[in-house]
Amino acid sequence: MLKKNFRMILDFEKPIVELEKKIAEMEEYARETGVDLSEDIQRLQKKVEGLRKDVYQKLTPWQRVQLARHPDRPYTLDYIQRITQDFLELHGDRYFADDPAMIAGIGRIDDFRVAIIGHQKGRDVKENLYRNFGMSNPEGYRKALRIMQLAAKMNMPVITFIDTPGAYPGIGAEERGQAEAIAKNLREMSRLPVPIIITIIGEGASGGALGIGVGDVILMMENCWYSVISPEGCAAILWRDNAKAPQAAEAMKLTAPDLLELGIIDKIIPEPDGGAHWDWDAAASTLKKYLLEELRRLVQIPTDELVAKRVEKFSKMGYWKEA
């Protein structure tokens, strides 16, 4: 189970990782010396499994936020690689630039031709500078819309993967209309005449996430967060103290179970024990299973009905009283 070369271990993961290390050492020792330690190893493995279940069933919202940001978590391209065939990435918004923080392309998932759109983070400093830490500029949203409209023309369902700390807050982004680009996507996605399946695979912050987040079904992987602002941003504004992010995470109800209860998302996709970063292949295979299920269901719905239901779905969101 333990992937070698983990670059980051979260505090609450430490006891698990230490036990795993110990097991690895004992296995090594047994191999070298021929001493039979299998009983001890088995006992420890059981302990690790128990510990893992224990830790991950009691995660706080803030711990989930940390898992969602785990630098070893699979990103959009990691999933695309594992669930699609013949994927072709397409580039550029045709107005200004290509945005490496947003992936867009076409390919197949088994029997379905699909367009796939997703935020893309980098794994190391160099790649993160290139990917702008998964924060899109207006060009990213415009490229996304261009490929979605291509999908509509070719009658292909659209799949999007949300994983962003937010749309990029920069001077150029404002000059080139970050808000307009996101707003237009919201409007056009609401009436795109093909099925749209949204999955939150990591972080979902604000308009930057929603800019590719309007669809017929909203799935969310187990250890993700989705809200109107990051917990740090919320803490800075309402508590006037960034360090209150854990409290903000609690108050904002940003975890998958909370959002399911509030009617914001439709389904939670379970992750491998300990989180998607422990087993990319298993995480991808579950994701694929869910996507195929939704694809099979959605392609049967007539277009007019599909779009009407999509608008109705978002129209119902909100809580108020009327005297």
Add this chain to the structure above:
Amino acid sequence: MDWFKRKKGISSGEKKAIPDGLWVKCNKCGEIIYRRELQKRMYVCPKCEYHFRVTSKEYIDYYFDANSFEEFAQNIKPVDPLKFKDKKKYSDRLKEAQKKTGLNDAVVTGDARINGMPIVAAVMDFSFIGGSMGSVVGEKISRAIDRAREKRVPLIIVTASGGARMMEGAISLMQLAKTSAKLAQLSEAGIPYIAILTDPTTGGTTASFAMLGDIHIAEPGALIGFAGQRVIKQTIGQDLPEGFQTAEFVLEHGFVDMIVHRHEMHRTLARLLKILWYAEMPLPANSNNGNGSAEKASLDKATINKLK
């Protein structure tokens, strides 16, 4: 100027929607202005033409025909779906804002007229929790859009908002999608929508209905943008250029059609509505819905005469 500073009852207009006091200091040029005069000038500085922030009540007075505004959906009230609490409870913040403003939430919706021409209006109010958009704002804007579509009259939304309301978490984020989806339907029905962007219009409000108008009009000097300036400064680690995210900046970059002085807004809206919707003129043979359609709301005689 020292004499003025010591004078009683002077207040700066900063942040507050309308400052209290008999005398008001201009945020831009520092001029001390007698409140009565400022009121007469629609809260525009007589010296430098700075547009003060005003509440929904003033915008309704300034932009629409006198006494033409008839409110609807006024009984929609906010709840606290997350039981949200930071330093304060959200439910207490709501109560305080309601008491302070006399409003239920940060938008007022109604039927109104401009030179007799019927419109449906939604006017936001920055004095109610920064004009933030939660469920009630999303629902009332959506109802205004639906009403404009059903009655086949133009829609005008006046924006004054810091963005989505954090205390409703992801629910407030979804109001961006909800209002934008409704605007897609309005657009398909061929009904014009004019967005008037006032100070300030930022965050999720800009990233949804504020940027989806057929016509975008800004008040001079209004702050209009997506990301907050503090956040941008922190991210890029440098100072922001002069005039960044002002109405003039977004005009230069192509995101608003025009900047219109508060004193000219009513007249400009009348001209736009007449050309876009209410003037009776021969149509191109292939025209479908939109201007000139038989399905347009009918005008009374007086209005028709005015248009001729």
